[in-house]
Amino acid sequence: MFNTASTTPEKLLQMVAALLLFAAVMGVILFFAGRLGGKRHEKWVGYLYLLPVVLMLTFGLVYPGLRTIYESFFDAAGKAFVGIDNYKTIFTDDDQLTVLRNTVLWVVITPFLATGIGLLYAILVDKSRFESFAKALIFLPMSISFVAASVIWKFMYEYRPDQANVKQIGLINQVIVWLGGKPVQLLIESPLNTFLLIIVMIWIQAGFAMTVLSAAIKAIPDDIVEAARLDGVNAWTMFRNITVPSVRPTIVVVLTTIGIGTLKVFDVVRTMTGGNFKTSVVANEFYSQTFRADNQGLGAALAVLLFILVIPVVAYNIRQVRRSEAR
């Protein structure tokens, strides 16, 4: 039963077994919670209900997390203690420094551009005649998986040589050829390729930013907007002094959410370049070190680094969400 299922009926059977196991556990908890009736035991009933979540978090998150931190101080095979050597490697090795540089580029560029484009778009289409259609257009990429989006963009960037009888099949290079240029190896030329990958992420995330910000803009009380209009503000002042301050908490949430997503970016890089041609980022490098290079220590150290980088953003995000909820 706990072996790898290979046929469809086996897989279905395993799924049913898992569901039943879940139901059985819930049944047992409900049973005991029922036995502990009465006011006196209320607190204990509460703890009992918390138990599954606490257990799952402990074994599924806390334990692996601590274990990863522990392993990051060991060598490739996870046997000999090496102190902070793995971290030293990350901050001194040429390849790893390229990885860090790329991650910084991703995190600095993606959230701001995606949010900026989303905000601008939300304001431009707000209350226009084609609002829902225009929104649907930019929202569509959101519903495509990262891998699918990467495959689409890989075709956009595709290169064919500048030769007789050879036709370009990538849109970007075709445009370059139409303009009289020579086709470029878009995904190979560094650092251009990293920026081209970032565009894919922005393309996906701008829709998310636009949707959330558009809702926030619509929530701005009409009287404020009207009062400003009566005062005769121009579009720019309206944007600077009314719209942006009103949706500021939402902007921060959108920025940080995209920021976290960008820190973890993996699918886009892996699908489009596999981390080759100097495009690797921390999440991708962590995967290839752990599972391909069999260097568990360095892999764990990269995972820990990613964890440390995400913490402040997550903390800030939660504080902002709380603050806006408190209003």
Next chain:
Amino acid sequence: MFGQPTSPRSRVVLASTLSAGLIFSVAACGGSKDSGSSGSSGASASAIDCAPYTKFGDLKGKTVSIYTGIVTPEDTPHINSYKPFEQCTGVTVKYDGDKSFETQILVRAKAGNPPDLAIVPQPGLLKQLVATGKAVAAPPETEANVDKFWSKDWKAYGTVDGKFYAAPLGASVKSLVWYSPADFKEGNYQIPTTLDELKALSDKMVADKKMPWCAGIASGDATGWPVTDWMEDFMLRLYGPETYDKWVNHQIPFNGPESTAALDAVGAYLKNPAYVNGGLGDVKSIASTTFQDGGLPILDGTCMMHRQASFYAANWPKDKKVAQDGDVFAFYLPGKDASTKPVLGGGEFVLSFADRPEVKAFQTYLSSDTWANIKAKQGSGWVSANKGLDQANLTSPIDKLAASILSDPKATFRFDGSDQMPAAVGSDSFWKQATAWITGQDTKTTVDNIEKSWPK
């Protein structure tokens, strides 16, 4: 469903129903799975000599499980080739194909839940599995078969620390160059028999205003591996099998003079703008062309030659004939001189985790010439270095060519080196650095970086 039931009784009922359901489902899962042998027919039920296998005892009703990474559709010929053995002995062979074999087999062996037999595609993995302490040495009957039907090179790859564990099964030849027989005839080009002739041929093609070579090394996250094959082939040709083994086992450094010269020799082809990349672009386009597309320009006549393993045969469009008199065929990548014949390739080995008689009997069957010939008749795309294999039983010309290269008495077989190097090199830095090398990094930096990544 999980709302608070009202009476204590209904709660008990709910809980016990759920628990009972769990028990039943566990019981239901306990049943065995049989995804293999009892399937399709159409096997060559040709009678075989049962004596070698029945002498292991009465095996009727016994079961042998075999675990492999060979999945649909290549599994059917395998399953069918087991039938004569099953008919002889009454043993049921349970075939379990799994795409994630290479990671799962280690997990299963370490967890104490290994299959009876595993088809292991790499000597490095074989060593790792033997190191778990769960593997069992091959029975003397199997070893006798291997001594009789395989060369010493092959037996050595199935041997760990002086003990013979695993008999070879299939094989593939990597030292092949694909070409168009029609284009060669038209240009009056001769198949080269030495490396110098290969170079001269390439230059002659350039003089004829043709692009001699095309290549592609993109392969998802394994991008770069075709370059490692090129380099291994040249290491083997320029310095011979002994130095090659030292290089693979890191007894000589990766940034030593041999490595550097071998990579430079590859560079004389792959990084020579006059030679590449026919129909695909400049040198850098090798990095962005998938290995599947790398040889296709041969069909358009925009490229003359493409170095790739025998399995590339499956890559040509269905309507193209892969034969000496067809649209495309391959020749052996020549040795330094005509007298040496180093062959780079790959293959599989059958490792046992159980010493029950039925397992030994089946292991012996798989190492026999009988099985190799039955398997060969099951369809194209498979060869073995088994000397008992009758080449007349192979159906496709490219399989015949591969088998004739493998069985050549002058041939020295060497296994793909990157498959035997530690993962940090063989499936990471070697690929990555080779890719960087194609896109412009110099040879010295490349070999230095690979040397640096070798685990201490």
